[in-house]
Amino acid sequence: MKWTVLLCLVSSLGLGWAVPLEGLEKLTLDFFPNNSMLLTTTLSTNFIVNIPKCVSPSKFSPAKVRIAIAQLPDATSPTGVTDTEQIGNLRKTPQATVYFAGEFNSVSCRVARDLLVMDMDDSQYELITVIGFQVGAEFCRQTKGPFCNQLLKPSTFYRVNFFLLDDKSEIRGHTDWSPAIQTRNVTNYESADVVFEGRAGGMIVITILVSVGGFVLVVALIVAVALSNKK
Template structure:
């Protein structure tokens, strides 16, 4: 009877551990390569006084798991040469619970599959018009925590301060399986007056930045007809 009680206690502890989540050493996670600030994009190298934009992972492949979500970690640093001394995932805090944390998860979004990433564009019908939407990056520092809800907060950054970011990749069971290296340090601008305060991309909840182009039905039909004509002529 005593042995059965011990087994039951061990089983309950194991279940409790799964519910609360295990600490995951970063050295045990798969490493994914990511270019945070492509030199070819002037937009993604833009930084403001309380935010900056990083490149979003377009396609993540792994032989060990199927990426489902991407979670972004932000670290506030004293200077450009300092790296966050992180050894496990429990050291990355949540601003909802620790508002003054210097290392925290800012947000989470669905991972883009490699198949979708190869598509040239996506067209959706909206109010008798074609709406073309292209995600170009993630705006770090796009929210005020008191005005938003959800498990994470992508809080506005402090002016003239150094930051690094790191993407963590989750599988379909919401377990962290991989991460990138920390980005190069980027320093936000120093605000000297109200007119220089950030206004670019304001109000984008969650930090995802998109370019939206509305094309009239007539223009879209003409473009499609032109593509079909070119395709038919190439077959002859």
């Protein structure tokens, strides 16, 4: 009987049932060590977070990293997530405030140590460097795939967490939630755009006409002065 219950439990986990976070291996890696202007850039609808160069859990071999996003009411609020079932998918639940935004392959620490970095300046080659993960980069209705990395809300706080999957696509570990990251407030810019909506084209045409007219007047004046001097 006990073995039957155990098999049912294992089967339920494989079907996507809730996995308590306390049962996963927690990694203490700092995923946000880079303080460069590029990686700390925060816009009104997205921001960039640093990603690990390699991951080395003690209980399993990571194959993929899945990123989770949590929207918060303020900077001090916790996410309140205790198991993976509370992390939604925007494809199924568009209004979810805690959701998986994407997934990418994990780089083993051994491979990372063997990687070579070199500067290349040749028109025949294109050098691609991964600098981070852009949170908030998609319109869900315009993209396909298991996850959606939807545009974020202006002036809103978010936290990020990385979940690690093994070669069987099972979640086995995770990092802690990041410090709260606030997107910029662009309300003033939007109101300014509305005020000048429908006038920008006319103003551009008027500016061009005034500039051309002024140039013609200057040329005419120069010609008149030159002719008067000849007389």
